[in-house]
Amino acid sequence: MPHLNPVDALDLDSELDDDERLIRDTVAAFVRDHVNDHVAGWFEAGTFPTHELAPVIGKLGLFGMHLDGYGCAGASAAAYGVACRELEAADSGLRSFVSVQGSLVMFPIHRYGSEEQKQEWLPRLASGEAVGCFGLTEPDQGSDPGGMRTVAKRDGGGTSRSSEAESGGDWILNGTKMWITNGSIADVAVVWARTEDGIRGFLVPKGTPGFTTSEIHSKLSLRASVTAELHLEDVRLPSSAVLPGVTGLRGPLSCLSEARFGILCGVVGAARTCYLSALDYSTTREQFGRPLAGFQLTQRKLAGMQVGLVHSQLLALRLSKLKDAGRLRPEHVSLGKLANVRAALDIARDARTILGANGITTEYPVLRHANNLETVLTYEGTEEIHTLVVGESVTGHAAYR
Known part of the structure; x- marks a missing residue:
């Protein structure tokens, strides 16, 4: 067979x-x-x-x-x-x-x-000559970006209508962004701020007066990644710094949909690595005179991990085809991130139990992936938010508040 x-x-x-x-x-x-x-x-x-x-x-x-x-x-x-x-x-x-x-x-x-x-x-x-970062999340505003406190005003305290927003004059930005990947090493930050006309995107180059960063340390997850806080204090930008093509939350949310697609595909790789590590370990590690893979409870775990991996691979492939056909919707992306991150985390946790104490060391990748996936579960839309996106899609009722 x-x-x-x-x-x-x-x-x-x-x-x-x-x-x-x-x-x-x-x-x-x-x-x-x-x-x-x-x-x-x-x-x-x-x-x-x-x-x-x-x-x-x-x-x-x-x-x-x-x-x-x-x-x-x-x-x-x-x-x-x-x-x-x-x-x-x-x-x-x-x-x-x-x-x-x-x-x-x-x-x-x-x-x-x-x-x-x-x-x-x-x-x-x-x-790769330049590195960028994306400033949306704030210390007090994560899942509800519409409540952001970062503001951009026209020089002199006034604002202009969006049709005039790029016609001349400076913008002054004030605010703080939190949990920003690449933040302290970025050559340019895409910062989203509230204006009188709605939320706008601004390109803030490194070294702009008033723009500083502080790296976040003591992380237990995504440690092989640079995470920072962005501080904007009376940051003066020319009108040419505004992204002219969008106003409102549609701008940053469309970016997040793009990134979430990468997540729902990416976590399949993390799940695969954890599964293969557990499978290899179970065939070589012996207890009670035979390999762990020969025990029914171990096979139950391995079979469950295989099923979860296959489901994730199928979902990622189907959503990829929908995206290439121009038919991928934000609800599809939420469904994919919700399902695939959850499956990957379950696989990582089960794989760790097969490795026993060896599974908590960096000699094996399993707990490192599990720790990382704890962050992936909540960044760029928490599990709860994506659950509500799918719930609204199937019921027609929004339940965010």
Whole structure:
């Protein structure tokens, strides 16, 4: 009887085209050659070699790979999904670095920026010469971004109507942003602020007077990732710093949908790594005179992990196809993030129990992934928020308040 392939039991990667399989293999090779032997040490030390990895990742064309022009690869959603999967198979911090750059920084510039903003920033961000961050979450406003306190006013205390917002004059920004990936190392921040006309996006370059950052330490999760707080105190920006193409929450929420797609695909890689670690360990570790894999309770765990992994792979593939067809809705993305992060976390936890005490060390990747997934469960939309998005979609009733 032939064995199921634990990596891809249903041979779903056969649905990929040649370019998508090439991207899969290229990213997997990059992770193998540049990340796998070092990531446990980065996690333990609480560091991430941004400036060493960014040019390599840029050369591979992974930053903003799903965008067209300006140095971007113009790859399919399915290709972006498998790239995120192979990145997160190493660590969620690595995938987060790439998806923040592409989906939260490059995407809004590409979609809503002026031609001058695109020309200035997109080629540099695509190559890895520049690094960006996305400032939406605040210390007191996480799941309800509409309540943000960061404000932008026209110079002199007044504001202008949105039709005049880019016509001249400076903006003054004040506020604080929290839990910002890449925040302290970014060359440019996409900061969302409240104006009289609604929420607007601003490009804030590093070194702008009044713009400072402070790195967040003592994390127990996503340690191989840079996380910071952004402080804006009377930050003066020219009118050319405004993203002219959008006003209101539609702007930042569309960016989050892009990034969440990368998450729902990426966590499949984390789940796969945990499952394979547990499967390998169970076949070599002996207790009571035989391998752990020979016990029924262990097989029950392994079979459950295989089922969860297959479900996640199917969902990621289907949503990738919908995105490429232009039919992916925000509700689909919420469904995917809710289901796949939950499944990945369950797989990581079950895998840890098979490894026993060895599972709590950095010698094995399982608890590192589990700790990271605890953050992935709540960032870019908590499990509860995505539950309510799906609930509203199926009932027609919003239940957020």
